[in-house]
Each structure stands twice: as C-alpha cells, then as structure tokens.
Amino acid sequence: MTTTQEETVRAAADAIADRLASPADVRDLELKEGWFPQSLAYGAVGVALLHIERARSGIASWQRVQDWLSCAADGPAISGDASHLFYGAPALAFALNAAADRPGRYERALDILDGHVASTTRHRLDRAHARVDRGELPPLSEFDTIRGLTGLGALLLRRDANAELTGAILSYLVRLTEPISRAGEVLPGWWSGLAPSGKPSPAFPEGHANTGLAHGIAGPLALLSLAARRGITVDGQAEAIGRICAWLDLWRQDGPAGPWWPYWVTRDELRSGHGGEGPPRPSWCYGTAGLARAQQLAGIATGDAERQRMAENAFACAMADPGQLKATGDLSLCHGFAGLAHIAQSIAADAVTPDLSDCLPRLLAPITQAEPDALVSSLLHPLNGGGDIGLLEGAAGVGLALHATQTGTPPISGWNSCFLIN
Numbered sequence: 001m002t003t004t005q006e007e008t009v010r011a012a013a014d015a016i017a018d019r020l021a022s023p024a025d026v027r028d029l030e031l032k033e034g035w036f037p038q039s040l041a042y043g044a045v046g047v048a049l050l051h052i053e054r055a056r057s058g059i060a061s062w063q064r065v066q067d068w069l070s071c072a073a074d075g076p077a078i079s080g081d082a083s084h085l086f087y088g089a090p091a092l093a094f095a096l097n098a099a100a101d102r103p104g105r106y107e108r109a110l111d112i113l114d115g116h117v118a119s120t121t122r123h124r125l126d127r128a129h130a131r132v133d134r135g136e137l138p139p140l141s142e143f144d145t146i147r148g149l150t151g152l153g154a155l156l157l158r159r160d161a162n163a164e165l166t167g168a169i170l171s172y173l174v175r176l177t178e179p180i181s182r183a184g185e186v187l188p189g190w191w192s193g194l195a196p197s198g199k200p201s202p203a204f205p206e207g208h209a210n211t212g213l214a215h216g217i218a219g220p221l222a223l224l225s226l227a228a229r230r231g232i233t234v235d236g237q238a239e240a241i242g243r244i245c246a247w248l249d250l251w252r253q254d255g256p257a258g259p260w261w262p263y264w265v266t267r268d269e270l271r272s273g274h275g276g277e278g279p280p281r282p283s284w285c286y287g288t289a290g291l292a293r294a295q296q297l298a299g300i301a302t303g304d305a306e307r308q309r310m311a312e313n314a315f316a317c318a319m320a321d322p323g324q325l326k327a328t329g330d331l332s333l334c335h336g337f338a339g340l341a342h343i344a345q346s347i348a349a350d351a352v353t354p355d356l357s358d359c360l361p362r363l364l365a366p367i368t369q370a371e372p373d374a375l376v377s378s379l380l381h382p383l384n385g386g387g388d389i390g391l392l393e394g395a396a397g398v399g400l401a402l403h404a405t406q407t408g409t410p411p412i413s414g415w416n417s418c419f420l421i422n
Contacts, residue, residue, distance in 0.1 A: 258317020
C-alpha cells in the first residue's frame with residue numbers, strides 16, 4: 001500500500017469505531033437486521049469485538065468494550081437449540097474470551113457460559129449421531145460454521161478449555177465425511193436433502209452438497225485442519241481431510257480465470273459430472289476465497305505442498321480477475337471486499353507462493369475510495385444495502401478488517417477465528 005492509502009485505511013477504521021462508540025450512539029439507526037444484543041453476526045457482540053481488538057492493541061478505550069459487552073449481556077444468556085457460535089451464549093463466550101487480556105479476566109462469566117456451551121454441544125452431538133445411525137441426511141445447520149457443530153468447534157478450539165468436547169466434535173466431523181448411499185448412488189456424508197436455505201425447495205428436489213465455508217463442507221475442512229495444525233487430532237482425522245479434499249478436487253473447475261468451485265452440487269449435476277456456470281463471486285462465505293484458505297490450511301496441516309500451492313494459485317487468480325471482483329457487490333467481511341482483503345493477509349502470511357499480498361491495494365480501493373465519514377454513512381444507511389452495525393455483513397466487520405490491514409499483524413484477540421480463517 002502507498003502511504004496515502006495506509007493513512008486512508010487508518011482514518012476509515014477510526015471513523016467506524018468512533019461512530020460505533022457506544023450502544024446509545026446507534027440506537028436511533030434504522031438497522032436492516034434489527035437489534036439483537038447477543039448476535040455476533042448482527043448485534044452488540046460483534047461490535048464489541050471491534051472495540052476489543054482496538055483496546056487490546058492499545059489504541060482505544062476499554063470503556064467502549066465494557067459498554068458493548070454490558071449491552072450484549074443485558075439479559076439471560078440464550079442457550080440450547082436457539083444458540084450457536086454467532087448467537088447467544090456461544091457468541092458471548094467468544095467475545096469474552098477475546099477480551100480476556102490477562103488470566104482470570106471474565107473468569108466467572110466464562111465458566112457459566114462454558115457450561116451452557118458444553119450442554120448445547122453435547123445435546124447436538126447426541127442428536128447428530130442418532131441421525132447418522134438412522135441413515136438420514138443432515139441439515140446444514142447440524143454441521144455448518146454459522147449455526148452448527150463446526151462453529152461450536154471453532155469456539156472450543158479457541159477457548160482451549162475442554163479438550164474432550166473438542167475431540168468429540170472432530171470425531172463427529174470425521175463421521176460426517178463418510179460416504180452414504182441413496183437409491184444406488186454414493187453421496188458424501190454431508191449431502192443435505194434440503195436447499196441451501198435450509199428448507200425444502202422445488203429447485204433442489206433431491207438436495208445438494210454445499211461447498212461453502214459458511215454453510216458447507218469447507219467449514220469442517222478448515223476446523224479439522226486448524227486443529228491438526230495445533231496437534232489436536234482424533235482417529236480418522238487425516239482421512240476425513242483427504243475425503244473432503246478429494247471431493248473438492250472432483251468439482252474444481254479450471255478455466256481462463258484460474259481454478260474455482262461451484263457453490264453447491266445438485267443431484268442432477270452429480271449425475272452429469274458438471275457443476276454449474278462460473279466462476280461465481282469469490283467470497284468468504286461461498287466461493288474461491290474461502291475455499292482457497294480452507295484448502296491451504298489442509299495442505300499445511302497434512303504436509304501436502306501441492307495442494308497448498310494450488311489453493312494459493314486459485315486465490316491469486318481470483319483476485320486478479322476483473323469479472324470476479326466486479327461480482328463482489330459490497331464491502332462486508334462475509335461476501336465483500338473486507339473479507340477478501342482479510343483473507344489475502346491470512347493466506348499471504350502462510351504462503352509458499354510469493355507476493356500474494358500484492359492484491360491488497362486493489363481489494364481495499366472500493367472501501368477507501370470514499371472519505372471516512374461518507375464510508376461510515378454508506379455502511380450504516382439502510383439504502384443501498386447498508387444499515388448493519390455487525391460483524392458478518394456490517395460496519396464492525398469492515399472496521400476490523402481495516403484495523404488488521406493497518407497493523408499488518410494477526411489479530412491479538414483472535415476475532416477472526418470465528419470465520420475459521422485462523
């Protein structure tokens with residue numbers, strides 16, 4: 001980045017954080033997703049992460065952290081089936097863990113939340129294994145990053161406080177990758193009988209296999225790989241990583257714009273061996289950026305240098321393709337330029353391929369082309385897709401990505417571990 005762009009990035013990150021200084025400052029906004037205090041995706045928990053990272057970096061006040069955490073925790077912690085990594089007790093635990101800058105900080109609250117998370121996780125594991133025993137297909141919400149056991153596994157891996165339960169999730173994911181048969185056809189174990197929306201749809205009469213990092217098999221791949229990279233393994237883990245990678249290899253499309261993967265595979269596509277038109281938008285949630293990072297992690301975890309290089313090449317090609325960048329329609333972490341910029345940093349930090357961070361100025365340009373105040377107004381205005389304060393699709397996520405770009409170092413708080421990027 002040039003000095004001018006670095007200054008613009010810093011000013012934009014500061015402007016977002018200042019506009020979200022306290023819950024009282026945003027109560028009057030017309031928010032697209034409403035007001036959900038315990039939401040890591042859209043509410044106060046996600047905004048707290050922005051201030052936690054800045055406070056732990058020494059550039060902002062801990063009072064902002066306290067104000068947002070108090071807002072998020074103003075009421076009983078939501079647990080059970082309604083909760084997941086991005087909502088309720090697990091989301092609160094994730095934020096408090098990120099804020100714990102010294103031993104014992106938030107220890108009592110985290111002990112209580114850990115109990116909620118453990119109870120919810122065990123219940124979901126029991127239900128998932130019973131589903132497998134019955135020979136039924138899984139809903140995406142059973143295993144995915146946003147709502148399912150992979151997301152809870154990301155929290156447990158980050159908390160590093162319940163090795164037995166972390167291992168139980170990894171063992172479940174190993175079982176999830178085992179193939180199943182339906183009407184004489186062999187399907188991957190993560191094949192869902194529903195549409196990507198999680199509901200029945202005539203457009204998906206026989207379901208689909210989802211590839212995305214948010215809702216598909218790239219999430220389990222990233223978690224299995226991140227755990228293995230830390231030396232946390234269970235029986236069959238390497239084989240499970242291999243099965244997922246083999247499936248992604250089968251559906252990789254190699255074109256003029258480089259390798260890419262379909263968002264999902266339908267039963268008709270499975271039979272024909274051809275998976276959709278593309279390349280599609282290369283986002284974190286679905287698309288080449290998230291899939292490339294997951295496969296880079298898999299290559300590192302298993303010592304597969306060829307896969308690592310392939311994944312890095314796929315990302316580099318996507319970031320150089322004007323068509324794919326044009327299809328990236330917003331600035332968010334989930335499916336916008338902030339997410340691409342942050343993944344670029346993470347991929348480049350681990351890469352055997354040189355110069356992968358050279359794309360950063362190009363990815364940051366759509367975010368920094370406006371003056372900081374104008375950027376904040378666009379992120380928080382409900383017109384043109386704004387009106388979201390949160391982490392996943394809103395202003396807090398953009399602010400965190402800009403802060404990470406500004407520092408050039410991995411997040412101190414580990415906030416990006418909820419995206420299974422690190």
